[in-house]
Amino acid sequence: MVDKSEKFNWAVRVGYFSRAILYAVLGLVALTSAGRIAEGTDGVFLAIEDYPAGTVLLWIMAVGLTAYALFRFCSLLFDIENNGSDSKGWAKRVGHAGSGIGHLVLAYSAFKFANDSASSSSGGGAEEAAAGILSVELGGIVLGVLGVIFFAVAVFQAKKGISGDFMHRISPAAPSATRWLGGVGFCARAVVYAVIGWSLVQAGFFSQGADEVKTLGDAVASLAGEGPIFTITAIGLLTFGLFSLILARYRIIPDMDSSKGIPKFRI
Template sequence: MVDKSEKFNWLVRTGFAARGITYLLLGYIALSTRGDAKGGGSAVYDYIQEVPFGTPILWVMTIGLLAYVAFRLMCAISDLQHRGTDPTGIMKRIGDAASAVAHMFLAYACFQFATGEKRSSEGDSSGQEMAGSILQMEIGWIVIIVVGIGFLVGAFMQAKTGFTAHFMHRISSRAPNIAKPIGRAGHFARAVVFLLIGWSMVRGAWAEKEERVVGLGEAILSLRDTGLIFTLVAIGLIMFGIFSLFTARYRIIPDFGPEGLKPHFRA
């Protein structure tokens, strides 16, 4: 019989793998088209949709991304990774929440392609659609600003993590040595993208205009006129995708103890 810990383990690893495939293809498409892809992040799922067994793959990725979202939300809310309640720990948990929101956008777009509701020719508007729905609420603009600030904090934490390589503390020693430099480059690239998303959310909410809010793919495409920066970010995202696949294999997954959400890490 498979216990809760093993199910949780597989869900988290599937989530990291889905994240890896998304970032790997996102960086590859951006780099190969030099920013001419109209669909932005959605071009990834349109690309998968056209390969053999594309729709089942999209469904698996949707489930995987949702599992990753749940994992990050648990990290933010219940302190699943024991980050603590000091200022540094709170900032890391805010970064976890921002990551959950970013990947919720990706999961939503992936779901639309899995069900055949959307193609890349319709544009990468998932983030704008969700932002528009939230802005219709009475305090929606406040929610968007708070989430935007979360992305800005997440950008800072991604850059800090890239510099310190602290992410290796949760990677098994059996992982290839190349995982560390690849992970560093990937985190720096992700910091740039989170910065762009966060700023767009704060600016869009302040003006109450959802069209100013950008998703992951749109944030990358906004750099296409920057030349070298665009190329470096695209390469960095490819590396982050590769690192995510390493993580899916070598991540030290927290094991649930008798108390539930508080885990005991496996050696």
């Protein structure tokens, strides 16, 4: 019988595999199809839908990205990455929660396309979620704060890419190219997260509306007129997809206690 820890382990690995598909296709579409990348995140999912067994891939992504988002939320709630409870540790954990929110929105978009209910959508889950937040009292502040969190995540992404400290959570058996693949990928993702953060700040603090909110593909599309920055970022995202594929196999995932549902090192 498979225990909870092993189920958790497999769920996270499927999450990394789903993330690998997402970023690899995002980078590929940005580099090869101006029309598709102009459609933002929708264009990425439409590209996946056109692949052989594309609908199956979308369902895997819907499940996998949800699992990955929950993994990131567990970092906030249970500190499964052992970041600690000092100010630096909490900053990382809150950043992981921001990543979880972003990937949960992407999982919802993947579900909509897999369910064949998003063929005529424009903007997907991000704008719907943002509109819902803005419709409640203090919703603008919530959205703006979320944007600030994404800025913080962007800084951490860049720091990880430059320092290479992400290698501490990867098995020594991983390919030798893992360090530079991750370094390039994290720096590219920092650029995209900064764009997403700015869109949330504009929508929340400056009342520019839910239409301003960008997800992954939309953020990349907004860089299309920036010349080398766009090309370098697109190559970096493709590289991050390859890096995520390595993580699906070689990422060190904390064992969970089968009865308490928390990391064993916390017991």
